[in-house]
Amino acid sequence: xxxxxxxxxxxxxxxxxxxxxxxxxxxxxxxxxxxxxxxxxxxxxxxxxxxxxxxxxxxxxxxxxxxxxxxxxxxxxxxxxxxxxxxxxxxxxxxxxxxxxxxxxxxxxxxxxxxxxxxxxxxxxxxxxxxxxxxxxxxxxxxxxxxxxxxxxxxxxxxxxxxxxxxxxxxxxxxxxxxxxxxxxxxxxxxxxxxxxxxxxxxxxxxxxxxxxxxxxxxxxxxxxxxxxxxxxxxxxxxxxxxxxxxxxxxxxxxxxxxxxxxxxxxxxxxxxxxxxxx
Numbered sequence: 687x688x689x690x691x692x693x694x695x696x697x698x699x700x701x702x703x704x705x706x707x708x709x710x711x712x713x714x715x716x717x718x719x720x721x722x723x724x725x726x727x728x729x730x731x732x733x734x735x736x737x738x739x740x741x742x743x744x745x746x747x748x749x750x751x752x753x754x755x756x757x758x759x760x761x762x763x764x765x766x767x768x769x770x771x772x773x774x775x776x777x778x779x780x781x782x783x784x785x786x787x788x789x790x791x792x793x794x795x796x797x798x799x800x801x802x803x804x805x806x807x808x809x810x811x812x813x814x815x816x817x818x819x820x821x822x823x824x825x826x827x828x829x830x831x832x833x834x835x836x837x838x839x840x841x842x843x844x845x846x847x848x849x850x851x852x853x854x855x856x857x858x859x860x861x862x863x864x865x866x867x868x869x870x871x872x873x874x875x876x877x878x879x880x881x882x883x884x885x886x887x888x889x890x891x892x893x894x895x896x897x898x899x900x901x902x903x904x905x906x907x908x909x910x911x912x913x914x915x916x917x918x919x920x921x922x923x924x925x926x927x928x929x930x931x932x933x934x935x936x937x938x939x940x941x942x943x944x945x946x947x948x949x950x951x952x953x954x955x956x957x958x959x960x961x962x963x964x965x
Contacts, residue, residue: 691822709922710929711914718904718942719809719811719839719959724754726837726961727805727901731757735804736928738762740792740826741812742839745772747878749779751807759785760803762795763812793821798829806836811957814841814879823894830964840882842955843904853912884949892925896962902946908938910956 727737735757739748740760741858752759759781761772769789776785788797793816806826814824826836847864850856856864864870868886871878881891884901891898911923929935952958 698916704712710926711910711912711923711933712926713909714908714929714935714938714942715905715956717754717930718902718946719940719945720750720775720903721963722904722959723751723807723837726835727755728775729754731755731804733757736760736802737805737807738798738829740806740808741815742823743768743812745775745785745787747807747809748772748785749775749781750759751939752779752781755944757784757804760788760798761785762788762790762798764791766883768935776877792816793818793825794833795825795829800828800852801831804831804834806830806834806838807839808836811839811841811914812877813838814878814881815877819867819880819890820893823890827894827896827964832964834964835899836891836962836964837959838887838891839957839959840887841879841887842872842953842958843868843881843883844953845956846881857963884952884958887958888962891960891962895964899961899963900947901949901952902959904946904957904959906951906954907940 691739709822733756735755736759737748737751737755737757738760739745740762742748742763745761748759748761759767759872763769763772765791769787772787776782776787790797792812806829809824813819813822826838827947830836847861848879850861850864850870860871867879870881888898908925910923910931913921913923914926929938946955
């Protein structure tokens, strides 16, 4: 992906992405991610700890997590448009003194020293946008302190394959490329993206010398409708409408969390979310 393609995708995306969680499906996905983070990063970590949001975009997750964790945060992102929105969101949230925003490439985080970060989160799959992903994994290992954890998300391979067959009736060549190269393209204006099975995400982390703790699928049962990807966030899918009912939301959330880390279930995930430690 060249810089023009990258910027062309993220410029309009930065304007609407923060409104997506008004819809039931994305609320559910966000709730699952928050629970998984809370299960793996203690809420009583030191105020002196630093959580890095790798590919943190508009800062939405840092703003949300700042009410749970009293630590400092760093947002590291390549998109100037996303970073500009992050600065606005951080100012509006009143956490300027706790957040550092860095514009840069995850493949070469020269602004961060070796073993300077306590925890790394990477949500909604920034790693899927990086073609030389092994360089990003190596950098993430370098900056993390010994004993520190990374919780990193990538687009799910098996979910992509199922969607391309059932929802797109994709041609043979497209399916072959997805199967062999683990790369998917969802639309004309969407860059080609890396996709991960549980095993490939874990292998990439192991190759960077991380110790694998656990892998989740997010979500593994709930499936978005095409309306959930509406750029203007004005349409609503059947599942998003159904999830507005609190009792249904709670039961789906309960079932997702019950099964989403089981090895035989995680690969159903729309996203693969792996926890690993630097030892």
